[in-house]
Amino acid sequence: MILTLAVSGYRSLRDLVLPLDRVTLVTGANGSGKSSLYRSIRLLADVAQGRAIASLAAEGGLSSTLWAGPEAFSRVMKKGEQPVQGTVRKGVVSLKLGFADEDYGYAIDLGLPADAGRSMFSMDPEIKVEALWAGEALSRSNEIAGRNGPSVRVLNDRGQRLPVLQNMARFDSMMTHAADPKDGLELLVMRERMRAWRFYDHLRTDREAPARFPKIGTRTPVLGADGGDLAAAVQTILEIGDQTAFAEAIDDAFPGAAVEITVNDGYFELLMRQKGLLRPLRSSELSDGTLRYLLLTAALLSPRPAPLVVLNEPETSLHPALLEPLARLIAKAAESTQVLVVSHADELVSCLAPQSGCVRYDLRKELGETVVDGQDRPRWNWPKR
Known part of the structure; x- marks a missing residue:
């Protein structure tokens, strides 16, 4: 379980360190920074896939994603006695992301290229520093692997930090290029954990959504990001997952209803029987809200649970009456x-917040910066360049 999430210099997240729990709720007004927090976690996951630089490019490049305010706010700025203005920069320009779980911690620092102007790719961000450590917070004594510039050093079984790579490309991460069972086992373990994180924010329910049409099915223990393999994912739950929990989740939201899967020449299709109807409804006939609830059920009751599942605005298209069942479904998955x-x-937040193992964060903006009131900052140290 991730215990601490840290973000610095990313959009409105100037300097944020948050403790996480079994269920973490992030809420706030529009523009408060919820999407920035969500994207920062996705960007961390992209590091393990070797896609961090490309993901930043898709957001408009490093310059578009960096914190746009001053490096620090003075006391008179915060009081409104002086307008917000830039000051002489003391630190380097950087975007930092990191987290710590029950075993290890990882952090990455991305910055501006040193050879700006000498290449057509000179606006690409480069990875300056990475660190993997054991325990709660990074220190000189608990670092397992570290990357500074092109060099990667790994702690061996005799307590020696030895170089394993000397010419790492500025756009490559040690998570993808230095992880191996012999010299970088802990890196390999952490990389695979990060690659197993799941994100659901593009579950389509429109009339052309892939989940509305029959599709060739194979065993699907993990629902795809767009939900196109819904029928196969549900059948996988029914065969090797918790079919009782699935049936209860459907009945909780739609009393008397049941879901079944039909197969025709290898094409799987989802049908839903509802109380009072003489025939089952095909997935193409379901309302957007009904289909979204089914997609969320298949995602959260996966027979192959993920270390982390991130749901971005799961309430979209759902009738308020479905929010309590959704809260119970999330609690079950947790x-x-x-x-x-x-x-x-x-209503969704209120239903989940009172449960044990749940923490809630209400984000707000202060001088353009996302802040969380009344939160004790966990111990956290960034790796030094």
Whole structure:
């Protein structure tokens, strides 16, 4: 389970360090920074996939994602006695992301290229520093692997930090290029954990959504990001997952209803029987809200639980009557996986917040910066360049 999430210099997240729990709720007004927090976690996951630089490019490049305010706010700026203005920069320009779980911690620092102007790719961000450590916070004594510039050093079984790579490309991460069972086992373990994180924010329910049409099915223990393999994912749950929990989740939201899967020449299709109807409804006939609830059920009751599942505004298209069943579904999923929910649905947040193992963060903007009131900052140290 992730215990601490840290972000610095990313959009409105100038300097944020948050403790996470089994269920973490992130809410706040529009523009408060919820999407920035969600994107920062996705960007961390992209590091393990080797896609961090490309993901930043898709957001408009490093210059578009960096904190746009001053390096620090003076006391008179915060009081409104002086307008917000830039000051002489003391630190380097950087975007930092990191987290710590129950075993290890990882952090990455991305910055501006040193050879700006000498290449057509000179606006690409480069990875300046990375660190992997054991325990709660990074220190000189607990670092397992570290990357500074092109060099990667790994702690061996005799307590020696030895170089394993000397010419790492500025756009490559040690998570993808230095992880191996012999010299970088801990890097390999952490990389695979990060690659197993799941994000659901593009579950399509429109009339052309892939989930509305029959599709060739194979065993699907993990629902795809767009939900196109819904029928196969549901059938996988029914065969090797918790079919009782699935049936209860459907009945909780739609009393008397049941879901079944038909197969025709290898094409799987989802049907839903509802109380009072003489025939089952095909997935193409379901309302957007009904289909979204089914997609969320298949995602959260996966027979292969993920270390972390992140849901971005799962309440979209759902009738308010479905928010309580959704809260119970999330709580059920949290028995086997950590869940982070980004939502502005008060009823969903209110249903989840009182449960044990749940923490809630209400984000707000102050001088353009995302802040969280009344939160004790966990111990955290960034690796030094």
